[in-house]
Amino acid sequence: MKFVSLCIAFIGCSFLSTAQTAEEVIEKYLKTLGGIEKINSISSMEMKAKVDYGGMTIPVEMITLRDGRTLTKITFQGQEMIQGAFDGTTSWGTNFMTMKPEKNDAETTENVKRTAGVDFMTPLMDYKTKGYTVEMLPNETIEGTECLKMKVTKKAQLVEGQDVPNVEFYYFDKENYVPIVVEAEIPSGQMKGQISQTVFSDYQEVNGIYFAFSMTQKIKDGQGQTIVFDSIELNKKYEDAIFKFPGE
């Protein structure tokens, strides 16, 4: 009888070990990254990469501050172009034709405002305080790896004037609790309704915190564009002016 009970306990444990709450998964993930304290100590991130564009190497620099200000700088044949910039009020970028700064449309800016700062490092930090909800879904195999799948519902986003749910699906590698893929539905445009995937790998440590140094953006089941970071620097100070919309 004892033997049978032990067997049942053994089998039971193996089932229990697979059923993890979203909270436990997030806790393990943040711990793997380096811990909440370390993550909270970061005030800025500067990520430098060379993007391969059919044999052409394009240097790209991304700066993000904890307060939500951000920019991506592309340097190309002596030209500097800013994309995805946000100065706290205005989101903007350089028009490739005129090389002049232009404001993004009001809806884009509103959506940037809704996530700016609050998703610094990861949307899963303090998700409850931010009003996000998380829910575990059945495990799925992606990238050939069995993953814990989590649905993360963030603040609603504005799409064609309507508030619609802003949902992301995280696939955590069961072995190490880092996300290897994040999926979301493309909310607007010609690809509306298609699923976009960001694939993460090459996690490496910077000042005691793990960052994915390789990110591939793609449509589900399609070909992707990979960006590999050469360096990630933390807690640098920046002039306010670099984020500021310079005017038309």
Place this chain on the structure above:
Amino acid sequence: MKKTLSFLSLSCILFSLHAQESVALQGKELFGDLKARQIGPALMSGRVSDIEGHPSNSRVIYIGTAGGGVWKSQDGGVQFYSIFDDQPQSIGAVAVDPSDPDNTVWVGTGEVWTRNSVSVGNGIYRTTDGGKNWSHLGLEKTERIAAVEVHPKDKNTVYVAALGALWGDSEDRGVYKTTDGGKSWNKILYVNTGTGCSDLVMDPNDPNVLYAAFWEFRRTAWSFNSGGLNSSLYKSSDGGKTWNKIQNGFPQGKLGRIAVTVAPSNSKILYAVVEAEKAEQKGLYRSDDAGATWKHLNSDFELTVRPFYFSRIVVDPLDPETVVKAGLSGSISHDGGKTFKGLGFMHSDIHDIWFDVKDSDRMLVATDGGLYRSLNGGTTMEIVENLPICMFYHVSLDNQTPYNIYGGLQDNGSWFGPSASPGGIEARDWESIGMGDGFRVYPHPTNPKIMYSEMQGAEAVWRYDIEKKQTKIVKPFPVQGDPKLRFNWNAAISTSKHAPDRLYIGSQFLHRSDDMGNNWTKISPDLTTNDPAKQNQVESGGLSADNSGAENHCTIFSIAESPLDQNLLWIGTDDGNVQLTKDGGKSWSNLTANLKGIPAKTWCYHIEPSSFEKGTAYAIFDGHTRNDKNAYVFKTADFGATWTSIATSEIIGFARNIQEDLKNPNILYLGTEFGLFVTIDGGKSWSKFTNGVPAAAVHYIEQHPKTNDLILGTHGRGIIIIDDISPLRELTPEVMAKPLHFFASKPFEMNESSTFGGSSSETQFVGSNPSSAAKITYYLSKRHTFGKMTLDIYDDKDNWINTIAPGKQKGINIVEWGYNSMAPKVASGKTVDGAAMFAPRVPAGKYKVVITKGSEKFETWIELKYPEKTVFTLEERKMQQETVKTLYTMTEELAYMVYEIDELLAHSDKVMKENTSLKKHATKLNADLNKLKDVLVITKGDNYVGAGEKQLREKIGDLYSTIGSYYGAPSQSQLETLKMLQSKLNEGRTNFKAIKDQQVTKYKSATEKAGIKYIELKSFEEFVKKN
């Protein structure tokens, strides 16, 4: 304790053994980058079975299809995308939850338009996130679901109309209700094992009121019956607790299929379409008292035609007097059903109609040939051009480059189209080569101008000369003494691998022609069971006669000539016989009795003779028309004397087709009703292939001998190609145990064809092309997540060429390299010089691939070769490569010169501002450098039409990319331009040198004297370094 440990150890051992054995079989951990491309086409589209709109947002529309799953539009029906790939693709009903319409949608699987070729479902599904994730919520055995009705205020209360099994008795039919969101179901209305619920409608204004139509029906492989005394219409006014028949005004006697609906704007008004015994009593009935009494209004053709296929009636949500009936062409009434007129011109066979809830002029119509839009109340129609849901019965291939794919479609004729086309495979790339329902289509094995196609029941078998645009009907006719020839709806045809002009056709006899169908010889006796009880199709249909040929039976269905011996022919019949001749038809052996473990008379759907051993063949049997959904996959290695089942429980769905790999007999590809399955161990274990292959019915599989592509003809998702499956041939447990294994590759032919093409708009489906890049293919035993992983390419002299992002997933990774080295470093200017961004091609040769994974390095070699059908000599290529190299160097030298100038300009700018004593010197230097720079690069304007005049950088760039993108020798005039540009560059160099000699030396010394830090220039090598 000892016992416990032993148990634990044993468990671990068993678990690891299981893991080891099954590792090869975990498709999602194995196939990786072996991905399918769906090439449609969409120009003829396929059968749409149901349309469902969002109750308030008319931009959101769902369609259910006969074999292509569920598609969603969020732009009012302009573009659709698939949201139901992993579930059965045969859809009965889609329902949007009225209380959570943005997120919750129910799908009942199993189409209810019960034609002979209809597929099956496996119950009900629900999404709570608009279609991104689905949960299976039971009713697995219902086979087909006619309607789903969700309570408007209680999302957990749902009613389901289960039509149930088509091919046999079943208790899993009737009306089901859940009150806990699908966790449990109660059957609240049931008639008997042969009568299912064919329609269910909830009063939009009172969710307790439900109307349910029940239909007595049955199909066999040789007959169809619609109608009986059990067909009835019921009403419940208490949420399904009690039901009453409401047929006051209906005909007496047997009834057939009934469609029912309630006018959304007036719950008293109901319409029903009734199949009855007498012709004058069939058709449209109307009730103005919520079903208490009915009045017969109309027996027009469109209202009575083929009730099993068209029993749907829809009322305009805003006007109870406007009603549309599905039918052969569809018809609409604006006077409450008294009179009808036809809908606009579109594909025939209408199954459902949707009205915009806010604007009834805007309609969608579901047909056998796709979905149509109307903006004027159904008067004129336009097809939705991006629904690749066509329903192939068969595919075949030719040997052209790129190869063409041939096939026939349900109600959409026969076609062929290319496997690749400049700009993608567009609608215009497909050519029609047959009418009616299309089935088997073959190209002549050696003459690319000749092809064969057929229509249903071999009513016509065409030989088509595509060059002369001539068709000839070449079907065999009976001769003196012959009985009536029986051809299957999907009649078996085959060409020969041994005799190019040979053609086989199967009736109950095997017919052979050796002159492309002009003359025929009967080379067999009746090979079927010739059961007279199964040959009475004239009485098929039940209350509505339906003798279309779809039920023809006791016919040959599969003709398989051995690729190793032209006299060895295997025959499979739809009534379960397997016959063999070894002497070209002189004598026949009936092998049927040798098959064990399969019910007698099970349809032999396909025989695949081996390419390796004459005595080996595979036979697929499909029992679903006998209500048997098991997969039957058999192998013989002794000419059919004995057969072994190679089906395992891993196979989902009944099987239809098998393809033996052309190089490795242990690899088999199996098409079932729910997708593609692959074995790499001769059938010991099977793995589902899901990378881009939905759970669609795979009716036919072919493999191309040159490309190793696998081509699937699906009955609902068009043609699907998995490019080059050769890596599977190398997979062994040893390979999969290695951390990284490079697969061998043949030399890659460097594609040099034009990239022009592609004129489709964003509303038209375009099938993707195969990649023409070189492929570095490797297996990773574990996904790479932590640490750095890179992939570098070197030439045979170990010079670094390129770095490419490697794949990191567990399983097969395919990394593509477009044969390019790195683009040159380009001079800075005011504008971007697109031409100079060109990355030149490497010459043909051997290249080393190095993957670095942490401290480990893995190496392999790949080879590139020039196209065999090239027009360029090696000498011409060399000349081109050397010229490109010269221009590349010129681009970088100019870039370095401009870099030096820019550094000097920046320095002198600063000095001009900050140092008065050196200002004059700096100003002159600055001005002279700017003057020089003005002729080297564009220094003014923008990147569009405001660009400045092209200067040296842009002129070199133009010539560089022009010569670089053509692989033959540069022309004389191009070489003259090169000379001119070299001279201009030299002139620039001379002028810069003069400035340096005359001014920069002094400037440097003066600034250093003044304590100003001078410029620290990078060396040329450092400046142009790319890795």
